[in-house]
Every structure is written in C-alpha cells, then in structure tokens.
Amino acid sequence: MTERVRVAVIGGGPAGLTAAAALAPAVDGDVLVLERERETGGIPRHSDHPGYGLRDLRRFMSGPAYARTLTGSALRAGARLETEAMVTGWAGERTLEVTSPRGRRLVEADAVVLATGARERPRPARFIAGDRPDGVYTTGQLQNLVHLHHRPVGRRAVIVGAELVSWSAVLTLHEAGCRTVLMTSQYARPEAYAAFGVPGRLAFGVLVRPRTRVVAINGRGRVASVDIEHLDTGRRRRVPCDTVITTGDWIPDHELARTGGLEMDAATLGPRVDTALATSLPGVFAAGNLLHPVDTADVAALDGRHVAAAVLAHLAGGPAAAPPGGVSLTADAPLRWVAPQLVRPGGPPPSRGKLLLWTDEFRTLPRVAAVQDGRVVGRTRLPWPAAPGRVFRVPFSLVASADPAGGPVHLTLE
C-alpha cells in the first residue's frame, strides 16, 4: 500500500512539530508527521523542569507543557500527526517504509524533512569498563523511568558529565529522592552555564570534579561503586554509589540519513546541509538536533520554522536540485563541528542568523576567525563564552565576505 503526501516529516519532536506547524497552512495537501513514540513532543516530554520555549515561543515553561504546546500548534495548523509510526527505511528517493500497528505501508512524499533528533552515547560507546549491573542509565532513560514510568532510582548517584543536560539529570534525581554525590567532567572548567554551577552546587550539594573520568563501574546485580581517575595526575579512587548516569556526549540519530544515502558531515555525524537546511538529496531536508548535537529544544524548534521556506520553494517547483557549488565551512580544533556546513550563492542566512559550533576548550571572550585559502575573511570577538558541553553560536556575518568560488572556510578560535 502506498500513500501519497505532500510533505512527510520524520520525527515529532520540537523541530518536526514546528516545521509541520509552519508548513501545514501553506501547503496544498497533507503534511504528515511520523512519530515512533506513543506521544509527540520528543525529548521535552520527559524533561519535567522549566527552561523550555524561551526563544521560539517567548515563554518559559516545563518540558512536558512545551511538548503539549508544540503538538497543539501543529494540530491546529492542520498537520496530521501519526504516533507509533516508525520509518524503518527508504523504498525510493522520497518514499518511506512505515511500520505501525495500523499496518506496514509506503509513504511517498514530494518533500521529506528529517527531524530525528539526537541521543546520548550510552555507557558501552564510552568504553567504561567493569560489571554490567542495574542502575546505569543515560539521562534520557532516567527521565523516562522517573517522569513517564514513575520508577524509583537509587539513593546515591554519580553523574558522568557536567553539561547542561547533566544538571537536568540532577533535578530529576533530586525529585526521585536520589542524591547526586559527584559529577565528573573531562574539562578543566565545568561546562554548563555558570548559572547552574554555583546554585546547583549550593542547592543540591553536588561536587563537580573537573579533569576526571569514570574508568570502571563495579557491582553485581546493582551498582556498588565507580572508579574515577584524574586525567592529569592519573590518581584513582573509588566512589560508592548505587546509580550512574551517563549524560551528554550526543550523537545524532542518523540511521535514516545514512541509509538514505545523504551526504554526511564527518564532524557532526549528521547530514551535511546548506543554510536553507537542504541536504544533498533533492527534496530531502533536515532540521533540529540531527544537525547539531545538541542545542536547546527551542533552537531545534526554530530550525523547523526555518526549513519551511526551503521546503515550500521546493514544492513550488524550484530547481530540481540545489544549485551546485557553494562554500564549505569547516571547524578547526579546538572547535569540533559547525552547522550548517555549506553556504550556497544566493542562499538565505542560517536559522537565527547564527552558525552553530561546538568547542572542546573553554574561552571567556572568544575570538573567532574565518580563514579561506589562507586569508582571513572574517574575525569577531564575542561577549559570550565558548564552553564545552553546549553549542557556541557565532553570527553568520563572520563568513559573509567569503569568496563564493573559493575553497573551504576554516573557523578557528584564536
């Protein structure tokens, strides 16, 4: 069975829902959001604390309320939201294989928006050795357990990572009656917003150990302790705990992007996109944290709004393929990645006029340079820090004067 729709959006999180809400009123025909979970809303559904909706809705709300609001907006705009519907593969350029309790079918779309998001690397991918006891979770699994399934966790937790999401884990643990005894960070400076660090430590009594990694988890049946190591001195010690949360270290959920044959970016591990969020395949677009693992939910949502313009242009019979050429953007260490990665001649500025970058080193007042073919084409000093563990945003104007016919533009921290 094949169903034809104008737009298929894969993933009903902030980016997908916002894209659908922007597209549905403007598109003649179906805008179908395919969501594999039982509810739309994505990760915010189980992040039961405030901090959502700031940049896109100009409001300050909890994750679940935010998820409901975005779902309502998409529905009111006329998008069709189908839950428990998983796209398991491609049957053609823009034809999707979909499995749901209602059957197995193909969905053929004139435009596809990939908004499959990102997930945290679980323990095995971080090469943490030791036993495999119960009590080791990612933040996502922890919040799922506590907020959606109302499960108890332990009493003493060690959190691997001190990113923004790590503090979200602290809040969830606190609510579940579990004390966070230690957070470890590989970085010299805790990477989350300073606003979190001090009150977080005061309010929850959390000790953050910088330049430290968890090398092993011990315990049969249930976690009993972790072994930590100082990255500079090599000194080790054992910390008793019954819960370990591995936080952050995000990776895009890129399976469909890869199996669809999209050109991938080796740094973000997401599909390579231009400033309009078009991928290498005509009619296939991408938005949200699939492209930049990870920015906050509101920024992902604004990607959804941004991608709508390019989708509409494509549906209106724009050029069959995006114009060739354009300038590639590359992040040089200590910058890890940049998104988007392609600036096409005549293309729009990126979402919010910002390039998104990730840094592995902390800089208080970072100076960023754009270098093309050995020539500095842009340089700026930013009033906000570049900090590991969260996206570092840079004005697009930095690369505005790059030569459209020139080589790749390298972005560097000076």
Add this chain to the structure above:
Amino acid sequence: MSTYDVAVIGGGIVGAAVARLLGGTSLSVALLEARDDVGDGTSKANTAILHTGFDAKPGTLESRLVARGYDLLGRYAEATGIPVERTGALLVAWTREQLDALPGLRDKAGRNGYTACEIVDAAEVYRRVPDLGPGALGGLTVPGESIICTWTTNLALATDAVNRGVRLLRGHRVTEVRTGPDATRLVTTAGEVSARWVVNAAGLGADALDALFGHDRFTVTPRRGELLVFDKLARPLAPCIVLPVPSSAGKGVLISPTIYGNVMVGPTAEDLTDRSATGTSEAGLEFLREKGATLMPRLMKEEVTATYAGLRASIGHDDYLVELAADQRYLLIGGIRSTGLTAGMAIAEHVGELLAGHLDLTPRAALPEPPRMPNLGEAFPRPYQDAAAIAADPEYGRIVCFCERVTKGEIRDALASVVPPAGLDGLRRRTRAMNGRCQGFYCGARVRDIFEGAAE
C-alpha cells in the same frame, strides 16, 4: 521425591542438547540449571560462529564432533528457524610467518575432513574485504564458516527438550551429591533432586561438580573473552568472518559480522581465577580498540553499540573430556570450549552412544515437532516488516525497541513462551529488545514495564 531416570546438570547448549536427546526416549529427564535462565553462562557469550572444524586438532573427539555438529545444527537450524548466515571466513596473514603457515592450515583442514579451503593472494583478500587495513599478505578461505544465533540455539534446544517432557529446573545449583546404590541424590539450592543417572554438563562449574562425585581429573580455568560490538551501520564493512592466523605473536582477534547485523571485534583471552568475573576490563577494551584500528581502521569511525565479556571453560587439555563412570551412573562432559555451540548436538549424540549400553534410548513414537523459534536474524524477515503478520495482529506493528525494531507482539510472545525469560537480560536474548545502539535510552523504561506486566 520421585526419581528421574536421568538428571542433566547445566542448561547451556550442551546440557540442553543432551536433555533434548534423552527427552526423545521413554526415560524421565530433569534438566537442572544453577542460574535463573538457560544459556546464561558460557553459551551466551561466545563468538556465535557455526564452525566447520577446519582448525581442530585432527584425530580428536572435538574434531569429529564439531564436523558432525556442523551438519546436525545446520539442519536443526533450518527446521526450527535458528538464523544462520553462510558468510564464510577468511584467515588473513599479516606477516611472512603467518603467510607461510597457510598451506599447513589448509592441509590440517583436510585432515579434519574439510577440503574447501583455498589459499588466496593479497589482491583477493582486499577484493573480499575491501575495508581491511593495509598490510595483508594473503589469506586462506573457509567457505563453510557461518554465523549463527547462539541464544536462539540454546533456547530451541531447551524448548524442544521441555516439549518432549523434560522437566526444566532453573535456579537449582547443585551443592552436594549423595550417591546411593540405585539413585543419586542431588542437593540443590532449591531442594533435592534424585536421579538414577547424572550427566555433568555444568560448563564453568563442571570440575567442581566432578569433584562432588569424588573425581580429580581436570580444572576449569575461566578464560575471559571481551568483545566490542559495533553499530549496524558498520555491517557492510565486514562481509565475512575475518580470522587471524595463529602465530608466535599470539592468537589475534577476529572481526565478524553478527547475525543481528552488527560487527564484532574480539575476543581477548585472559585466564582468570574468578568464575563470575564477567565484567569488561580497561586493558581488554583498549587492546580491542588498538587491534581493531589496525585490522580495519574505518570500523573505528563507527559507534560501539555494546561491550561484552564472557567466560570460556578452558581445561588446559587439547580435547573435549567426555567420560562415563558406569559404576557411579555418571557421565562427565568437560572442556567444552567455544566450539561447543557447533558441536552441542553431536556431543549429545555421542553421549547417547555412551549411555546406550546402560539405558534404553529407543526414540519414542510421535515426538512433538521441533519448535519454530522467533527469528532474531537481521538477514531474514522480522515481524515489523511483515504486512500480513501486522494485519493479523497489530501488536507486530507496534515497535517498542526502535534500534532493534522489536515489537510488542514479540515481547509478549517471549513472555508467554515455553521457556520464558526470568529477567530483562533473558528478554534481550529472546527478542533483541534493548540490545541496540541506544542501549535503552528510548525503550528501556517501557520494556521494563511490559516485562513486569505493568498496565500500559
């Protein structure tokens, strides 16, 4: 307390195969497992290869039983739906010494009755496995080596045994043996079991059990093998099993596709004293990363989905140790290493021959059909892809574990199966739920709810 004709101790592949065979006669049989699930010891954590036996020591019992088991299990897999992929293997020589060893290995394979091996040059090695790292000098093909699902194999044999009337007693760890004139009383952690005959298929615990019968003939050294399992997106990198050539530099590690569609690197080999040390080690993981980076650099750019450690039962002896003590009505099956997955059914057949002089092993008429096992193999259709199955039962369209595409229907079936899981790990082995790249990020909480029967 009733007395069984035979008690088989150990619910791994070998014990389950023996119980299944004996269950096909008119004997009453109990299968005792110390842990709370079958296949939870060495059988769950091997490299899951259906071996031709090409590299066994010629003339040994192992050589004979692996070759025989290859055929028996191959046929049984077809009958029960145990997934098997006939990928073939390629031994790759990286040094002059290894290259020079290839003709000897080919000849040895011939002495084991396996004659399909061919020596190939470096160009052919790279044609077969284009993503291999630089420096391969040549190789030896073993077309018959295949990958198989070890979990389903164990479950099929145990299910078949139970269907044939075998009493499966999980959570029965034998702590004491009292030999009497007609029957042996086995004191276990869950009460006593009495049997006329006892078969010891206790794997890592076989030597301790053997000692309870008053013997002192071997010691099991737990040998830890650690494995890295890579993301399914890496699967095209490993079109066949890539084996090391044994040399003075050590045994090396293999790169193998898995039946679930992943790629595996390992195992390490580390002799331990602790028989419960199934944790991974920093050194082991580091070693595998280094090895993998040399063997197949591109593989290291892919994500690691899981790391495993398993214990193999090494007895410092070059062959299986299968011995009958007729005066004690006791039979030992010891020293079954990783080849036991392949050889299990042949070992059972061999055990049957040894027992035939003492017990009536005439097969019963009208045995139940072999069970049809749920397919866990990535290369074969699974419920989420089956429009007809979903139309007939929507639960097969309700995907719970996104990474492995496990449906609620499959989890429900596993919970209601003949040998249901005792815990989440058992559920993983029956369905693949939570075994994927997210390791439970998305589905962990829900799977736990379903397992515990919580209302949804």
